[in-house]
Amino acid sequence: xxxxxxxxxxxxHTSEQAERLLKKRYRSEARFIFYGRLAIICxxxxxxxxxxxxxxxxxxxxxxxxxxxxxxxxxxxxxPQNTGDPEVIAKADYRTIVNNMLREKFPDVTVRRDxxxxxxxxxxxxxxxxxxxxxxxxxLVGTRATIAVPLSDDADSVFKGFIDRTLPEDERRVxxxxxxxxxxxxxxxxxxxxxxxxxxxxxxxxxxELAGIWGxxxxxxxxxxxxxxxxxxxxxxxxxxxEEFAPKNRWTDLIEVNxxxxxxxxxxxxxxxxxxxxxxxxxxxxxxxxVGGLVxxxxxxxxxxxxxxxxxxxxxxxIREGGLGVGASHVQTVFHHVLxxxxxxxxxxxIIGMAQALGETAPLLMIGMVxxxxxxxxxxxxxxxxxPVQIFIWADSPERAFVAKTGGAIMxxxxxxxxxxxxxVMLRRRFERRW
Amino acid sequence: MEMKxxxxxVNVYYGDAQAINNVSLDIPDRAxxxxxxxxxxxxxxxxxxxxxxxxxxxIARVDGDIRLDGHxxxxxxxxxxxxxxxxxxxQKPNPFPKSIFDNIAYGPKLHGIATKKSDLEAIVEESLQxxxxxxxxxxxxxxxxxxxxxxxQQRLCIxxxxxxxxxxxxxxxxxxxxxxxxxxxxxxxxxxxxxxxxIAIVTHSMQQAARVSQxxxxxxxxxxxxxxxxxxxxxxxxxxxxxxxxxxRFG
Numbered sequence: 001x002x003x004x005x006x007x008x009x010x011x012x013h014t015s016e017q018a019e020r021l022l023k024k025r026y027r028s029e030a031r032f033i034f035y036g037r038l039a040i041i042c043x044x045x046x047x048x049x050x051x052x053x054x055x056x057x058x059x060x061x062x063x064x065x066x067x068x069x070x071x072x073x074x075x076x077x078x079x080p081q082n083t084g085d086p087e088v089i090a091k092a093d094y095r096t097i098v099n100n101m102l103r104e105k106f107p108d109v110t111v112r113r114d115x116x117x118x119x120x121x122x123x124x125x126x127x128x129x130x131x132x133x134x135x136x137x138x139x140l141v142g143t144r145a146t147i148a149v150p151l152s153d154d155a156d157s158v159f160k161g162f163i164d165r166t167l168p169e170d171e172r173r174v175x176x177x178x179x180x181x182x183x184x185x186x187x188x189x190x191x192x193x194x195x196x197x198x199x200x201x202x203x204x205x206x207x208x209e210l211a212g213i214w215g216x217x218x219x220x221x222x223x224x225x226x227x228x229x230x231x232x233x234x235x236x237x238x239x240x241x242x243e244e245f246a247p248k249n250r251w252t253d254l255i256e257v258n259x260x261x262x263x264x265x266x267x268x269x270x271x272x273x274x275x276x277x278x279x280x281x282x283x284x285x286x287x288x289x290x291v292g293g294l295v296x297x298x299x300x301x302x303x304x305x306x307x308x309x310x311x312x313x314x315x316x317x318x319i320r321e322g323g324l325g326v327g328a329s330h331v332q333t334v335f336h337h338v339l340x341x342x343x344x345x346x347x348x349x350x351i352i353g354m355a356q357a358l359g360e361t362a363p364l365l366m367i368g369m370v371x372x373x374x375x376x377x378x379x380x381x382x383x384x385x386x387x388p389v390q391i392f393i394w395a396d397s398p399e400r401a402f403v404a405k406t407g408g409a410i411m412x413x414x415x416x417x418x419x420x421x422x423x424x425v426m427l428r429r430r431f432e433r434r435w
Numbered sequence: 436m437e438m439k440x441x442x443x444x445v446n447v448y449y450g451d452a453q454a455i456n457n458v459s460l461d462i463p464d465r466a467x468x469x470x471x472x473x474x475x476x477x478x479x480x481x482x483x484x485x486x487x488x489x490x491x492x493x494i495a496r497v498d499g500d501i502r503l504d505g506h507x508x509x510x511x512x513x514x515x516x517x518x519x520x521x522x523x524x525x526q527k528p529n530p531f532p533k534s535i536f537d538n539i540a541y542g543p544k545l546h547g548i549a550t551k552k553s554d555l556e557a558i559v560e561e562s563l564q565x566x567x568x569x570x571x572x573x574x575x576x577x578x579x580x581x582x583x584x585x586x587x588q589q590r591l592c593i594x595x596x597x598x599x600x601x602x603x604x605x606x607x608x609x610x611x612x613x614x615x616x617x618x619x620x621x622x623x624x625x626x627x628x629x630x631x632x633x634i635a636i637v638t639h640s641m642q643q644a645a646r647v648s649q650x651x652x653x654x655x656x657x658x659x660x661x662x663x664x665x666x667x668x669x670x671x672x673x674x675x676x677x678x679x680x681x682x683x684r685f686g
Contacts, residue, residue, distance in 0.1 A: 248493055318529035322592070324491065326542035326599055327519030336541070337531055 054414075058407020064196040064209060065159045066148040067122055067185055071101045071130055075142040078134065090135060094127035098149075106181060114177060121178050123150040125210040148192065153208040153401035155182055159191060162400055173400075199408065203374050204390065208401030211394075213409050215376045219289055219369070219384030220358060220416075226293020226380055227300055227357050232350050234297075235304030239346070242305075243312040244334045263302035270299045271363030279367060286368040287383040295363045300353040307349020311342040344431040351424035355417050361388040387413045439464040439603055439633035440485060445499030447480050447489060454480045458499075458659040460652055462603075467625060467634045469648030469665065471641055473680065476654040478637045479526075482605050485635065486521040487514050503603070519546055521603040522596030527612050528588035530580035530595070535572050538580040538591055539563065542599035558598055566594035567624050586617025593624065604628065606636040610643065622647050641681055645669050653677045 012018055075082065078092040102109075102118055109118050123129075126149035133147045134140050150156070154173050157163050159182075163174050174182075185191050203215025238259075246252045274295035278284045284291050315338045323333030364370070369385050370393065377384035385393070387409060394406040440462035447454045455477035462468045462485075470478040480489065487508060489495040501508045508517050519542075530538050539559045543549045549558050559576065563569040568590040572583070580591050589609055596604055606625070610618040625647045628634060638644050644651050645665060652662035653676075661674050672678045 316529075318525060318527055319531065320491070321488065321523075321525055322529040322531060322595075324488065324518060325486070325523040325525070326545070326595060327515055328541075328545055329515045332545065341532065 054407050054410050056407075058404055058409075058411050060160050061199060061401075061404040061408030062196050063193050064198065065151045065156045066192050066194050067151055068146060068148045068190045068192055069101055069105065069122075070144055070146050071097055072104065072144050073097060073130075073134060073140055073142060078141045084138065084141075086135065086138065089138065089141060090131065092131070092134075094130045094134075097130060098122075098126050117175060117178055118181060120152055121155040121181055123152050123209045124207055125205070126150070148194070150198070150209045151182075151191070153399055154178075156209055157400055158182055159186075159193070199405075203376050204372060204385065204393065205374060206372075208397075208399050208405060211402070211405055213387070213390060213405075213412055215373060216385050216387045216390035216409070217412070219292075219373075219377050220386040222289035222377060222380050222384060223292040223296060223364075223386055224354055224358060226290055227296040228350070228354060230294065230297035231300040231304055231353065235301050235350070235353075236308050236346055238301075239305050239308030239312060240334060240339070243309045244338070245330070259302050259305050263306060266362075267299055267360055268362040268366065270295050271366030273298065274363060275366045285381050285383075287371045287373065287385070288381045289377060289384050289386075290380040291367050292364050292369050292384075292386065293380070295367060296357040296360060299360065299363065300350075300357050303353035303356065304346070304350050307352070308342065308346040311345025311349070312338060314345065315341045344428050347427045347431075348424045351420055351427070355420045355424075358386075358416060358420070359388055359413065361392055364389050365392075387416070436463040436466065438462065439504065440635075441500075441502045441505070442484070443500040445481065445484055445497065445501060447477070447484060448496045449492070450494045453657060454495075455654075455657045455659075458654075460659055460662055462633060462635050463650060464602075464633045465629060465631070466650060467629045467636060467648040469644035469651045470635065470637045470654060471639075471644045471651060471680075472654035472660075474639075475656075477657040478652075478654040479607050481654065481659075482607055482635060482637050485603070485605055486518050486523055488518075488523065490514065519599050520601055521605060522599060522601035523605045524589070524592050524596055524607065524609045526608040528585060528592050530583070530588050530591050532579065532581055534577045535563075535580045535583070535591060536576040539595050539598045542595060546599055548600060562594040562598040563591075565597050565628070566590045567620060568594055584617070586613050586620060589613060589617070589621060590624065593621075593628075597628075601632065603633040603635065606634065608637050608639060611639060618643070641669075653680065655680070 074097075077097055079085075079089050081088070099119070102115075102122075106118055109115055129149045130147055133145065151159070154163070155178065158174055158179065163172060165172075165179065169176050182191070198210065199212045201214050202210065202212035205211040242252060242256065274291060278291045278294055279286060284294075319337050319341065320333055323337045324330070328336060364386060369389050371383060371385065372393070373383050373385050375382070391406055391409045391413065394402045394409060438461040440460075442461070443459045445458045445460075446456060458477075458481055460481075470482065472478050483489045484497050484499075484501060485503075485508075487497075489497050497509075503512060503517070503520065506512050512520075531541065533541070536559055539562050540549075540555045543555060543558050549555045560569060560573075563572065568587060571587060572591075580588065583591060589612075593604070593609075610621050613621065622643065625634060625636065629649075636644075636647065648665045650662065651665040651668040653660045653668060653672075653674075655676050660676050661668065661672065668677065669681055672681060
């Protein structure tokens with residue numbers, strides 16, 4: 001009996017069969033590692049493709065060609081009474097000054113149609129640039145001043161190489177005469193490529209060369225501040241109550257299930273809810289960061305609650321016992337000992353929720369943040385748009401230059417997301433305590 | 436011998452399962468009471484009844500009469516007050532993730548025993564001295580309590596318990612995570628502390644019970660089998676199960 005027992009074969013591990021099996025096990029291990037590396041390489045390739053396509057599409061939005069032109073800031077046009085009052089100077093007719101400059105620079109363009117084409121090579125907002133140059137230096141009034149104004153988006157495209165000169169004229173957005181004028185300016189050294197400050201200073205515009213992302217950045221920041229102020233205290237308080245104080249019964253189970261379900265609700269539903277409740281019922285202003293923040297707070301709450309509960313659960317019970325053991329009350333134990341240990345996890349969860357909220361578009365469309373808003377918002381009730389919605393609006397615009405703006409805005413949004421995630425990692429490292 | 440705790444017919448249930456049955460036991464003041472028994476016999480559960488630590492387990496239910504100095508701990512003494520009077524040292528050292536100073540000063544601050552910095556400093560020094568840790572840590576009171584060795588951490592936890600001026604110190608297998616040298620130090624400390632405190636200690640080691648305690652209670656499967664002076668339990672047990680356990684037949 002003992003001789004035939006399978007356990008009595010003590011030479012098994014040196015047998016050929018065991019050897020074969022061992023080799024097979026190592027082979028499968030090597031295979032698994034290979035698949036893993038393959039998966040990572042694939043993921044990296046996709047990521048690189050994505051990022052480089054965004055970069056290639058968007059990098060041109062960060063620079064802009066300017067025409068450096070000489071404007072005759074005649075006293076009678078800018079400040080006829082010679083008051084020197086900035087308010088009077090600000091209201092002067094700079095459009096005429098720009099038109100005069102063009103007439104002076106290209107005296108042989110006389111036909112009305114050509115004059116219109118000529119005007120189109122510089123930005124329709126040139127007069128604003130002239131004005132701000134004058135406002136910055138009032139001594140320019142009455143002199144001839146050299147001021148840089150942006151080219152129009154089509155003219156800018158010529159220098160960025162997006163216009164194919166070999167195409168027949170009627171298939172080209174920039175006509176032969178416009179190309180001639182641009183070439184003339186270029187030969188005179190009056191065209192300069194500069195970093196596009198406008199892009200980071202102003203809000204949206206119908207003219208791509210005048211459109212900026214600052215309005216959307218401020219809108220996003222205001223919205224996120226509202227979201228954070230509402231969802232962090234509410235989420236953490238809910239998590240603490242549910243995890244530490246609530247009795248475990250059918251009601252709290254129901255609440256827990258519902259919170260988990262809320263995390264999976266499509267975000268557009270929260271937008272509809274915001275539209276119905278905040279706008280229609282409470283009558284809050286449309287397109288405002290306040291409402292956007294409220295809607296995003298609803299969406300972020302489940303994420304924060306779940307993350308906070310998980311980090312509370314991860315605090316070892318021995319810490320609670322230690323607190324209770326020296327006579328701390330339940331609340332004192334939670335706030336003095338458990339909460340500080342759970343904080344890094346809560347903050348990480350919150351930042352991840354915030355990053356999600358920063359990239360959210362759909363619910364904001366429902367509450368009117370998709371409107372075309374030129375002004376940089378000044379408060380949480382002024383109309384605003386946010387970065388992802390701005391991307392959505394620009395991606396929808398037909399002009400070639402808006403395609404680049406879309407890429408540029410995506411890069412700005414991604415860098416904010418990366419910064420937020422870095423902060424999350426840093427917070428975790430900084431506050432992580434061992435016990 | 437004056438009794439600090441008197442307990443009558445204590446039953447503890449975890450959900451439907453009964454963990455201890457009808458335990459009646461008195462714990463003397465200024466002495467060490469050891470509770471021994473095989474794993475799962477209910478000795479820790481009984482100990483945790485004494486400062487109502489079982490309240491923190493939602494499914495646990497305690498009934499029976501437990502009196503501290505003749506007052507019912509469930510109806511006559513507030514739970515927070517009770518836990519200040521009955522300190523506890525746990526199986527695994529659990530210092531707060533704070534500095535050594537703050538670990539000890541936390542309790543006194545909480546209960547308003549001391550509010551001035553100088554008073555707190557005096558309490559910290561005295562507690563650490565009583566716990567035999569002062570000389571080892573006096574130069575680094577600001578460093579984290581979790582950075583100490585296991586034995587030092589456990590003495591820090593004892594100092595933390597002493598700092599709130601308790602009358603009773605409960606110890607739940609305080610040496611089970613420690614090496615023999617650290618264990619010896621803690622045992623010495625327990626022997627000194629019994630001059631001033633009522634001490635109840637749960638231990639797995641019969642040698643430890645024999646070394647540190649004056650009275651011993653033997654638990655088995657949720658029952659209190661017998662209790663009495665330690666020398667008597669170890670030399671002349673009345674019950675066969677006690678005899679079997681201390682001679683190493685089971686456990």
